[in-house]
Amino acid sequence: xxxxxxxxxxxxxxxxxxxxxxxxxxxxxxxxxxxxxxxxxxxxxxxxxxxxxxxxxxxxxxxxxxxxxxxxxxxxxxxxxxxxxxxxxxxxxxxxxxxxxxxxxxxxxxxxxxxxxxxxxxxxxxxxxxxxxxxx
Amino acid sequence: xxxxxxxxxxxxxxxxxxxxxxxxxxxxxxxxxxxxxxxxxxxxxxxxxxxxxxxxxxxxxxxxxxxxxxx
Numbered sequence: 001x002x003x004x005x006x007x008x009x010x011x012x013x014x015x016x017x018x019x020x021x022x023x024x025x026x027x028x029x030x031x032x033x034x035x036x037x038x039x040x041x042x043x044x045x046x047x048x049x050x051x052x053x054x055x056x057x058x059x060x061x062x063x064x065x066x067x068x069x070x071x072x073x074x075x076x077x078x079x080x081x082x083x084x085x086x087x088x089x090x091x092x093x094x095x096x097x098x099x100x101x102x103x104x105x106x107x108x109x110x111x112x113x114x115x116x117x118x119x120x121x122x123x124x125x126x127x128x129x130x131x132x133x134x135x136x
Numbered sequence: 137x138x139x140x141x142x143x144x145x146x147x148x149x150x151x152x153x154x155x156x157x158x159x160x161x162x163x164x165x166x167x168x169x170x171x172x173x174x175x176x177x178x179x180x181x182x183x184x185x186x187x188x189x190x191x192x193x194x195x196x197x198x199x200x201x202x203x204x205x206x207x
Contacts, residue, residue: 011162074161077164079174131164135167
């Protein structure tokens, strides 16, 4: 008879990460909604710049949560993350750099705001591919 | 590297999750070790050896004997 306790219960490390990261993302969503509404009501206010970057603060907490999670990972999980981050970083660099050249010859200019979602998506893809390499 | 982890674990009737908990690693890592897809660091290999009370070379062997240095 095999016991399967850990498979069904989430590990303590995962739980802490989800709480810290989830809390940061919830704070981000709330800050973003409030900031957008207040800016919309006061489009000429001199403090709109400070308010526009306010959602970045909870994003910094999310980054801090991820760095803490890295510290709790075991050696294989860290290796998978290294592969994933390396892929996400490199692929984002190549894609944004390539598109920069395309803009020079007339492609529409895109906002910097797309760099982060692109990087996170590619990091995620890199993580799945790296995980599969070590799976059965 | 090939290893005897799966056999040693089965002898003790532990699940992968049980072994993972004893080694303080994830179940994913235990699975990757057992299938030979990941070779552990030296500290983790010693921890495994200590847990099973066996010398490291009784648990981990090189895939190809030609790779071991001649005595």
